Amino acid sequence: VFIPVGFTRFRLTGGEPLLRPRVVDLVGAIANLPQTQDLSMTTNGFLLAPMAQNLYNAGLRRINISLDSLDPDIFDQIIGNQGRSRWQQVWQGIQAAHQVGFDPLKLNVVVIPGVNDHEVLDLAALTIDKQWHVRFIEFMPIGNVHLFGDRGWVSSADLRERIRDRWGLTESQVRGAGPADVFQIPNAKGTLGFISQMSECFCDRCNRMRLSADGWLRPCLLNETGQIDLKTALRSGVSTAQLQEQVRHLLEIKPEINFKGRDSGISGAYTRTMSQIGG
Numbered sequence: 001v002f003i004p005v006g007f008t009r010f011r012l013t014g015g016e017p018l019l020r021p022r023v024v025d026l027v028g029a030i031a032n033l034p035q036t037q038d039l040s041m042t043t044n045g046f047l048l049a050p051m052a053q054n055l056y057n058a059g060l061r062r063i064n065i066s067l068d069s070l071d072p073d074i075f076d077q078i079i080g081n082q083g084r085s086r087w088q089q090v091w092q093g094i095q096a097a098h099q100v101g102f103d104p105l106k107l108n109v110v111v112i113p114g115v116n117d118h119e120v121l122d123l124a125a126l127t128i129d130k131q132w133h134v135r136f137i138e139f140m141p142i143g144n145v146h147l148f149g150d151r152g153w154v155s156s157a158d159l160r161e162r163i164r165d166r167w168g169l170t171e172s173q174v175r176g177a178g179p180a181d182v183f184q185i186p187n188a189k190g191t192l193g194f195i196s197q198m199s200e201c202f203c204d205r206c207n208r209m210r211l212s213a214d215g216w217l218r219p220c221l222l223n224e225t226g227q228i229d230l231k232t233a234l235r236s237g238v239s240t241a242q243l244q245e246q247v248r249h250l251l252e253i254k255p256e257i258n259f260k261g262r263d264s265g266i267s268g269a270y271t272r273t274m275s276q277i278g279g
Contacts, residue, residue: 001230001243005251007209008037015213018047024054031059040064042108044079046086048093056100063097064106064135065090069116070123078115098130106133106193111154124163127190135180135193156181156194163192179206197221209250217247219254226250 010030017023031039040062041055048065055063069075072087079086097105107126111117126132139153160183163169172184172191179202180193196202203220210218215231218224228246 001240001247003033003035005244005247008035010036010038011040011042013042014044016044016046017041018043018051024051024058027055027060028058038062042066043093044086045090045093047089049089049096052093052096052100052102056102061102062104062106063102064108065094065097066110067091067094067107067123068110068112070119071116074116074119078110078112098132103131104133105131106135108135108137110137110139111159112139113154117154120159120162121166124167124185124192127192128185128188130189132190133193134190135195137195138198153198155199156196157199160194179208203255206254209247209254217250219250226253 012023012027012030020026027039027041030036039060041060042064043066045065045067048063067075067090068078069087072085075087075090076085094105094107107123109116109123111120120136123134123136127134136156136159138156160169163183163185167185169183169192170186172182179197180195181200183192183194184190185192206220208221210221211230212218215229215234217228217230219226228250230243233243233246
């Protein structure tokens with residue numbers, strides 16, 4: 001359905017993609033399609049360490065791992081660990097991905113005021129000696145409007161100022177294909193990215209479509225308008241050609257959907273949380 005419409009870059013996210021049975025086979029199948037130009041994955045890293053080499057061998061080259069804290073206790077508080085500490089597993093997964101050779105290896109940090117914002121400099125420092133790429137993401141209370149009370153989010157501009165005051169900060173020559181504004185600590189091996197969906201609208205350059213784990217295609221992370229139930233359509237015998245037309249239509253109206261729903265991310269008017277839509 002998607003490749004004839006023009007899709008060449010794919011990312012496996014979730015929920016958690018490493019929970020999927022035979023995920024290595026799925027990676028191989030997508031990587032081996034002749035039209036696939038890029039294949040990446042976003043993971044919480046819990047199960048990554050023993051799978052990293054097999055994923056790389058199957059054709060995965062880029063990986064994003066969630067690392068919201070370097071403090072195991074704060075990390076467990078953020079993920080809601082239900083009594084089971086996961087920090088060490090995640091750190092081992094990051095080390096395994098680094099040793100296998102994933103490049104770029106990105107670490108996603110959602111900054112939450114009063115929870116982990118005091119760690120920003122420590123997390124930024126991970127980019128100095130290793131070719132790791134830390135991405136600071138403004139917290140989006142999608143479906144979780146009461147999760148952290150009235151603490152809200154920290155703007156990317158504020159984070160950049162803190163880092164600039166400590167080391168200096170320059171715009172990086174490394175540019176990604178995604179929504180991050182990329183900077184670099186002078187002479188660092190890695191980069192710092194800032195994804196500023198709350199403070200700095202980047203809808204005009206968004207080229208993403210999202211297929212949820214239960215088969216819904218949504219044109220915008222911040223808006224539930226215009227979704228297509230692809231799984232039901234496939235199982236009821238709708239033809240590939242018909243599905244392609246539906247996807248083309250969604251692509252045409254995507255810019256309008258992006259801007260129209262821009263401010264709804266902080267209203268709490270979501271039926272799903274960010275974790276349920278793979279954010």
